[in-house]
Amino acid sequence: MTPTASRPIRLSxxxxxxxxxxxxxxxxxxxxxxxxxxxxxxxVVLSVDEALTNIIRHAYKGADDQQIDVxxxxxxxxxxxxxxxxxxxxxxxxxxxxIKPRDLDxxxxxxxxxxIMKECMDTVRFTPAKGGGTLLTMIKRISVKxxxxx
Amino acid sequence: xxxNDSGSPVQQVxxxxxxxxxxxxxxxxxxxxxxxxxxxxxxxxKSPKRVVVNLSGVSYMDSSGVASLVKLLSRVRRxxxxxxLFGLTDRVRGVFEITRLDTVFEIYAxxxxxxx
Numbered sequence: 127m128t129p130t131a132s133r134p135i136r137l138s139x140x141x142x143x144x145x146x147x148x149x150x151x152x153x154x155x156x157x158x159x160x161x162x163x164x165x166x167x168x169x170v171v172l173s174v175d176e177a178l179t180n181i182i183r184h185a186y187k188g189a190d191d192q193q194i195d196v197x198x199x200x201x202x203x204x205x206x207x208x209x210x211x212x213x214x215x216x217x218x219x220x221x222x223x224x225i226k227p228r229d230l231d232x233x234x235x236x237x238x239x240x241x242i243m244k245e246c247m248d249t250v251r252f253t254p255a256k257g258g259g260t261l262l263t264m265i266k267r268i269s270v271k272x273x274x275x276x
Numbered sequence: 277x278x279x280n281d282s283g284s285p286v287q288q289v290x291x292x293x294x295x296x297x298x299x300x301x302x303x304x305x306x307x308x309x310x311x312x313x314x315x316x317x318x319x320x321x322k323s324p325k326r327v328v329v330n331l332s333g334v335s336y337m338d339s340s341g342v343a344s345l346v347k348l349l350s351r352v353r354r355x356x357x358x359x360x361l362f363g364l365t366d367r368v369r370g371v372f373e374i375t376r377l378d379t380v381f382e383i384y385a386x387x388x389x390x391x392x
Binding site for chain 1: 303305306307336338339340342343344346347349350366367370371374375377380
């Protein structure tokens with residue numbers, strides 16, 4: 127049998143808030159398999175949660191019966207160079223150039239999700255998906271600092 | 277501990293004179309933050325002088341949970357009341373640091389320090 131480290135984990139969930147803890151658990155496990163330390167794993171889990179929350183709130187406007195595809199892929203030949211996350215929704219498309227973090231000096235509830243994703247992940251890319259909806263690609267790499275600490 | 281029967285992460289509110297100590301536990305995300313915010317704001321109906329939120333039992337919090345606390349803070353600032361947080365786990369503290377709200381809230385390590 128050939129090594130399967132690079133084969134992605136795929137989940138398909140409904141846009142139900144109650145499904146979020148299940149995805150968080152899966153992402154946490156994938157982060158551990160990739161070799162992230164606790165702090166890095168927490169930041170990836172938070173980013174994926176924020177992204178899914180935004181999809182439910184904005185792309186699906188709170189509807190809980192819509193599809194979200196989650197793909198987690200360990201990077202590198204031995205699966206220990208990082209984690210690639212793809213989130214695909216089928217909701218309203220948003221111009222990627224309009225998706226921006228807000229000013230943090232403005233202390234008010236909401237609007238922090240994109241900031242968190244961009245702060246925590248090395249790559250955050252929104253692209254219109256073929257057939258409608260949006261594909262969000264996020265990458266987190268094992269940091270040089272973490273490697274040095276091993 | 278987990279969310280109570282109503283689905284709210286708020287477990288109980290303890291009153292120490294005019295101070296309300298709000299014990300919170302479980303995971304605060306999109307599915308629980310509405311109850312969380314509702315129960316936090318309800319505490320203000322009894323006109324406390326100070327609200328102290330115990331987050332030591334919170335294993336996970338996302339920006340919707342933080343938003344509930346920002347809402348509480350803005351309401352508290354309108355009246356003659358103050359808000360303090362304590363007992364943040366590293367994971368929860370991380371969310372406050374990423375959003376730079378650790379400089380906006382009064383955050384203490386223990387209940388004793390928060391009540392001092």
